[in-house]
Structures are given as C-alpha cells and as structure tokens.
Amino acid sequence: xxxxxxxSPSLSVQEGRISILNCDYTNSMFDYFLWYKKYPAExxxxxxxxxxxxxxxxxxxxxxxxxxxxKHLSLHxxxxxxxxxxxxxxxxxxxxxxxxxxxxxxxxxxxxx
Amino acid sequence: EAQVTQNPRYxxxxxxxxxxxxxxxxxxxxxxxxxRQDPGLGLRQIYYSMNVEATDKGDVPEGYKVSRKEKRNFPxxxxxxSPNQTSLYFCASSLIGSNEKLFFGSGTQLxxx
Numbered sequence: 001x002x003x004x005x006x007x008s009p010s011l012s013v014q015e016g017r018i019s020i021l022n023c024d025y026t027n028s029m030f031d032y033f034l035w036y037k038k039y040p041a042e043x044x045x046x047x048x049x050x051x052x053x054x055x056x057x058x059x060x061x062x063x064x065x066x067x068x069x070x071k072h073l074s075l076h077x078x079x080x081x082x083x084x085x086x087x088x089x090x091x092x093x094x095x096x097x098x099x100x101x102x103x104x105x106x107x108x109x110x111x112x113x
Numbered sequence: 114e115a116q117v118t119q120n121p122r123y124x125x126x127x128x129x130x131x132x133x134x135x136x137x138x139x140x141x142x143x144x145x146x147x148x149r150q151d152p153g154l155g156l157r158q159i160y161y162s163m164n165v166e167a168t169d170k171g172d173v174p175e176g177y178k179v180s181r182k183e184k185r186n187f188p189x190x191x192x193x194x195s196p197n198q199t200s201l202y203f204c205a206s207s208l209i210g211s212n213e214k215l216f217f218g219s220g221t222q223l224x225x226x
Contacts, residue, residue, distance in 0.1 A: 043205070100161070
C-alpha cells in the first residue's frame, strides 16, 4: 500500500520555465513533508520541507505547497536550471518522536537547455 | 568531511552466499537506517536504529539482519541472499528529531544471481 504517491514518473521542462512536481499522500497522520533530490550514483540529499501548520515554504528557487484537505503537496522550481535535472522524492512522516520517513516513488525531472 | 560511507559500491553474488554491506557515519548521529530503491517502488525502509543496541524493523525487513554495536556503524547482513534482493541499497543517518537532515550514503548496487 503506497502511502505516498508521485504519479508522474518523469517530467521534462525547458530551461528557465517553472517545474512543478506533485505528490499525494493517504495517511492523515502525516504532518511533516520533505523533498529529497537524487543525482545518478549519489545518495538522496535533503532539499526542502514543510510542516502541516504551514501551507507554503520557500527557499530560493524552490517552493513547496501543502494542501492538507486534498492531501497533496507540490514542489515548484522557478526558474528551472540544467543542474535541477535529477530524481525528486517526496517523503512524509508522522512526528511525535517518530523518525520514520515514508518515501514516494520518485519523479525524474529533465531540464531541456 | 561529514559523510555516510557505504561499502562496497557494487556487489555481484550468488543465491545463498552470505554477505554484509557496511555503513559508517562520522557525524555522531543516533539514528541510522537502511533503505532499498527499486523501480516504481521508490525508497523503502528495511531496518532502522535509534541508538546502540536499539534496532527495529522497517517496511521490508524479510531476509535482512542488522546490528548496532557501535554508534558509528550499522551493517546490513543478508544471510541467504535471493534474486529478489537485487536492488540499490542506501544507508542513512541523522540526529534524533531531525528527519530533514537525513544524510545518505552513495549507495550499494547489489545483484544476486
């Protein structure tokens, strides 16, 4: 049972445009959400996070939006750059001392120069 | 340099031959975890450890063992590997209460023939 879903396995975006990556979750206990970025032959690295008490968190070119009622979050990258080409994983956790992260299936983003 | 080190990077073995994938971190993190990445399934947690001598099952623990005798090391043991354990494995670590700062190793690509 996939509790965190990324329904788009891949996405291609032209350089300079906006990239929007989507993630849906089913577990209503999840209250903390993260995005990780993974380059080939490397481990994932933390990108940005959001707590359920917020609906938006911004860090430079990256913004994460959370819609709790729809159990949906999205990652916006503006403007997209070639170095953003990577696999992006959405992850979620139910805090209260629980360290377990549940990851999505990943979306491969390709930025076209 | 702060890092999580996994060895080996690549491993080809045969069914039933016991193997160990080592993981070491130099950040004094209490929490360590093993994940496997499979196409279409994302990252799934195998085992995790909250501290020395404290380990627990993740989502897909069958066929795996772990130990945490020292804070820095968290080896993954496959007593009798099978072809369905062919996968890309990642070790990760973090401070307790700091999910977003999960540091990953570079991965171990395991093929079981």
